[in-house]
Amino acid sequence: MNINRRQMLILLPAAAIAWKSVLAGTPEASPNYKMTDHWWGMLIDIPKCIGCGNCVRACQTENDVPDGNFRTWVERYHVSDWEMKNPLDIMTNPLTIPDVISPDGGKEGFPVASDTSGKYFFVPKMCNHCADSPCTQVCPVGATFISPDGVVLVDQKYCLGCAYCVQACPYGCRYIHPEKKVADKCTLCYHRITKGLTTACCEACPTGARQLIDLKNPKDPIHEFLKTHSVQVLKPQMATGAKVFYNDLDGSVR
Amino acid sequence: MSVFKDAGHLIRFAGLFVLAFVVFLVVRHYVVPKSFGQYGHYRGAAIGEIAAHPMKFAGHDTCEACHTDVVDKKSKGKHAHVNCEACHGAQAQHADDPSTVKPVLPDTTVLCARCHTASAAKPKGFPQVVPAEHSNGMPCDTCHQPHNPGMDAPPADAQAKAAGGVK
DSSP states (O other): OOOHHHHHHHHHHHHHHHHHHHTTTOOSSSSSOOOOOOEEEEEEEEGGGOOHHHHHHHHHHHTOTTTTTOSEEEEEEEHHHHHHHHOOOOOOOOOGGGGOGGGGGGGGGGOOOOOOEEEEEEEEEOOOTTTTOOHHHHHHSSEEEEEETSSSEEOTTOOOOOOOOHHOTTTTTOOEEEETTTEEEEEEEEHHHTTTTHHHHHHHSOOOEEEEEETTTHHHHHHHHHHHHOESSSGGOOOOOEEEEETTTOOOOO | OGGTTTTHHHHHHHHHHHHHHHHHHHHHHHSTTTTSSSSSSSBBBBHHHHTTTSSSSHHHHHHHHHHHHHHHHHTTSTTTOEEEEEHOOOOOOHHHHHTTTOOOOOOHHHHHHHHHBTTTSOOSSSBBOOHHHTTOOOOOOGBBBBOOOOOTTTTTTTTHHOOOOOH
């Protein structure tokens, strides 16, 4: 077989790419859980959230989240009658922005709302486990990554604590751990979901406002839900591929 | 051999280059973790380490395996779909060692109010009361059975408790 220089130049990179894919296809160690069979996300059903803060407390307990930092938190929006009648103008008119509160992340619930005008709703927030996450792209050392099952994780042994990812996250979902001095964030309770359990926040939610979803599971009720409900993600214009879906999300939520 | 006649300096330099490359490979072998690049540009072993984090919440399936009587009671009422640990807190330790680790019974005055205190911010259909007006500071479980809170299934000793609470 004679190969000329032109053919060689084509074959060599092709062989390199093929060899890379062979290396990447190494089967994972755990026999019970196959990472490639899952693509995790979450559904947040806004009309069901009562702002009790159970999810925030459960997350802190489960994941040893330090006080003052949050892997998940709940915000309460109040859109007044006037705000509903006038267009939202973030850039020039702060009066059109709804009141948002989140005392201690909503951990101990919210103060009683006495003003009955306008509308109120709660928005639980957490890492969106983006499929094209901005945070993993900026890491200079490869310490944060999207796992093969779609969960954005931090390798805390490898993290330098440079906080580029904290700045890159458009949703403000990361923080620097005050003791470990490394980036910390929601792991979607990776230690639970890989064992067939749901996340701590979903387990503790009394109304079912939060639900763990597996987009690769054809039997997951999320597929029907997405077709029959008005479901949105946060900041869709940033094309992050967010996998936390919000049912009945108000247009004023940022 | 005439080709290499005046190439001695180039060969020495090439040798140096090869040596530096070998040193680089050796250092790289020890510095880069074994599993780096297994799934992508990160340490593959990190996934297993994160998955090894200890659990605090046992999960309702674990609770329901033993507490079948509570499951029956709950299934008839409005709290049927509220998981055990939503009220009782993280109980993985209790599930691991039920005889020594005993869960603390929640105080219903505080616990119920977290969800059921009336507020204009809560969804309209959600049952909510002003605790001070509704019960005058009496614990909720005086009249309501937390596992089945409807008034058709009051606690067995409701009358006695109410009498004690009012004095």
